[in-house]
Amino acid sequence: MTSVRRYHLAAAACAAFLAFPAHATTEIQWWHSMGGALGEWVNDLAKEFNASQTEYKVVPTFKGSYDESMTAAIAAFRAGNAPDILQVFEVGTATMMASKGAIKPVAEVMKMAGASFDPKAYVPAVAGYYTAPNGQMLSFPFNSSTTVFHYNKDAFKAAGLDPDKPPKTWPEVAAAAAKLKTAGHKCPFTTSWISWTQLESFSTWHNVLFATQNNGFGGLGARMAVNTPLHERHLQNLANMAQQGLFVYKGRNNAADATFVSGECAMITGSSGLYGNVKRNAKFAAGISTLPYYPDVPGAPQNTVIGGASLWVMNGKKPEVYKGVGQFFAYLSKPEVAAASHQRTGYLPVTIAAYELTEKSGYYKQNPGTDVAVQQMIRKTTDKSRGIRLGNFVQIRTIIDEETEGLWSGKKTVKEVLGNITKRGNEQLERFQKANGG
Template identity: 40%
Template sequence: MWINKDAFAKAGLDPEAPLATWDDVIKAARVIKAKNAADIPVMTSWPTWSQFEQFAAIHNVEYATLNDGFGGPKPQLKIGSAPFVKQLDMFLSMQKEGLFSYQGRDGKPSPIFYAGKAAITFDSSSIYGQLVTSAAFKFAAAPLPYHQDIIKSPINSIIGGAAFWAMTAPGRTPAEYKAAASFFKFISQPENDSAWAEKTGYVPVTVAGNQMIESQGFYAKNPGSDVAVKQLTRTQPTPLSRGIRLGGMPEVRVIIEEEWEKAIQNGTPAATAMETAQSRGQAVINRFAQTLKA
């Protein structure tokens, strides 16, 4: 969760006061709206990832059977269950009240926050580098909020972000594989891992890299820059908080976003939207499972 500290100050809110729960977020959003402290009190980037996948992890809620897909290729989606309906219904209610504004899929909404037009947004830790170079306002990172009636204390979030993949193909030479291995070795060296994380906001992917960031005093000099690391590591992962593995997962994400948009634009009830997303998403997973039998 990213906070525009200037908007909070304009609203007379303490930007350092924690917004631990969704109730806290909603209360702050109402003040921000009443004081006209920002064009948009609350928004989100990456809706499916931040508001359903991460939501499921920190609340220890089942996203799909078979340990969220890690136990086999044909899990059953559970996104039509009560916790997910509650989450979407909350956003629909916030939208009607003028507290939340849906601004699109994936990272499309991010520039709106960069421009200082939103008081609170949900986005990747990797926008840190962009904010440092372009934001004309004070900002801060905070842990994702949680619902107290679902979990008493939130557990670890799950990793996201960009990834490098070494793809094979006919005719690859031993020299090419050696070069790929050298590159991965290079980027995983502590000095490179730490430098990348410090500049971009992406979390370091090695323990040594994180230790170097700490020893250099970066976290101490940049309060809040370690929020993502702390959130990822604050508890031992459970079978429902170590990640999600679904065949056709990118398509499933799009389906959820489509149903979210229909709910906002057409007034589709949250329960109907999530049931439809579950049914459509399950069809994608089933088709993927069939390809494994071929």
């Protein structure tokens, strides 16, 4: 056969192949707020899912901080080009729940995909937070965290503290901070997420309310409940520590995390999700312990509240997109996938099976402290500690940041700060209630 004839046959075969439409891959746009090591984790999850099948391709896109990605998604939804999946931090949950036309409940999406879905398979404290009053799960638990206490074991040793005995109570934290300062530490203790760690989780950990109506779970009429002697005592203690150089405020949101990872600050209250960053980048031995508490408060410690984020599915998409999203969520729920994510990041295992698989593997024994977040969350919750779900919560957190910054700088008193948080927070809650027909 001549090369010319061979060429014509090949061209004919190619044309015949192109005449039949190839099976199109359905793209799924996923907007998220995971940077650094966590961004790599998100990209790897998408790659692994995409490699596991040929029908769907998940495309993750970093959209800035949680606040920024939520704002961008709302604007995109109004313009008719919202992503298919949106990662929303827990503070935005009540707002998303109220946006009925904007979202497709995850339970419906899983049904459309023909994927088996049992809300009881998920860690109850996690699933319950993202479940509507009618029992329908609205979003998919993805990177759920809780507040924990991270500390630098090497710094403890150098200050003459026992690296295997982290402080469990707030008086012990102050005592450890004083020893660290004497040993030359410029930043003995810091915290990220002031509202989440020092008011929200602080409240549930001590089994007291952060807001009325069981922290918003009971309805839209919730109002702030932090103007109490216990909250005043705690903020006054932190203010005293700030004046003595024992507590150093490092900024809003998770700005303080970098100062712990670098070794600048020796102790931090923050997210369990910081573990992945510490494990990968810290040049010292680190430990994880439970959130500190006041031992004389009845009912303490109780349980901490959820943090992190969940995945919301946006409305108005084609059926094949929902099928793909459902398949992706089913993939993320596989025990081996969920267990690997938990171990890599420090976020909670989203399913009970993932927790059990991790425990059986001996991971918790080999990595002491990595089960602290799980243990804090799986304690029996009360009506006061189930979680906090408020409208305009993002704005309320900003108010708390603004007011407490006046406290750390010595410009405001604790009474002023708690009074202002209550007044300004209630204005936001009233606004949300009116806007949503409450």
